Amino acid sequence: MVLQSGSVGITIMGKTADLTVVQKTIIDTLHKEGKPQKVIAKEVGCSQSAVSKHINKKLCGREKCGRKRCTSSRDDRSLERIVRKRPFKSVGDFHKEWTEAGVSASRATTHRRILDMGFKCRIPLVKPLLNNKQRQKRLTWAKEKQTWSVAQWSKVLFSDESNFCISFGTQGPRVWSKNGEAHTAARRLKSSGKFPQSVLIWGAMSSAGVGPLCFIKSRVNAAVYQEILEHFMLPSTDELYGDPDFIFQQDLAPAHTAKSTKTWFNDRGITVLDWPANSPDLNPIENLWGIAKRKMRDMRPNNAEELKAAIEASWSSITPQQCHRLIASMPHCNEAVIAAKGAQTKY
Template identity: 40%
Template structure:
């Protein structure tokens, strides 16, 4: 399973939700501080299997089909070897347009024995998204103040991820697929 993710120096740049009492929205405990400087981020590509994690590849610039293809060329075979699965795996990715570009499909058909075709608009199927959340929680225990310290924390925590952790996520695939079928493509708990 392969995907990319963005990690911010000072946490999420997305919306945050909190449970609060009525008319308490402006109390400091219910507010997320904003970053006036240094709100930089790092983009990474990674992959996982039931055997563990592959390489963690740092992306310079904006991820597009060309950078994605380079990430696959540079890391996929090495990652499969690192995980001990070589050619014995089913490659999985989501339907992001850069993942489904003709260039990527052509490379995959020549370099990957088998890959799973996923339904359009289905973020529920790839358990690596859960691994990114896990990694983000782990790096928040570090004192991150720059891109370099963020990269160091990401690498350190990525290399600590156990095969037990990834196996649990991979084992959830059948339940994920069943949930998608039951929900007829609508969102699931995954």
């Protein structure tokens, strides 16, 4: 190995090594100044051949080695169409359908091509199904609220029920999708039921923080819901707002929209925010449920009392700053609904 004096080039057994980033930069600069290649080579400390190859964009280092690729770009495109058409299938199913189409490739090659395309095997997102009427109502709602500021959203007390289970069972089949595509195609979404059988909890949040939790032991009808409002929602407003100037948010569950519930709100002069159906992605408290459940991943309660204690500890650890950030995202959430023309969003 010989180092050339006054240069950064390295000569190994008569052959010039790959150019460094500094050398390439100097070559580009001198070439733009109109210097001949012989002068550039002497200045940089490498061979004139290396300079010529770099200027002509032919310097690519070591030649590619290994077996010749067994599939063409056309074959790869056909595999991508298969994966996009049936994203819930396994690699074995993709390989079988691909080979039946006349492509000669192993299962390992099939898996490798799928990964090269950017697909990953994920747990499918759970989103409510939306019909055309519901999408249109969501779009109309988002456009009406498009001018709302963060200060206006801060006056809203968001509420919701959520299910917490003692057992963290299997999460069902996985789905193949690329980054950013999890929310864009209905065939990649997993439909959710509205009333799964599990422990039910009611909670509320505002930009100032979270309110007390209510553990519901019976079926939620209008009477039970009004008891929750009386003993948990009203104390939450006193704690989080300190004045009656707030707007209450709830979804369109039957107990929430019952005539007696509407009368309960009217008698107390509480303004209820109009809300589109099947729209949990518009409610920032859904993110808090997710935060609370993630904090409980390492917990394995053995009974209802341990589960309740774990939930309360996780819920109480949520900070006002987290709540404020979620409320501040509402304008962006509205924009996402409008961009999706009322369909599901990433929120």
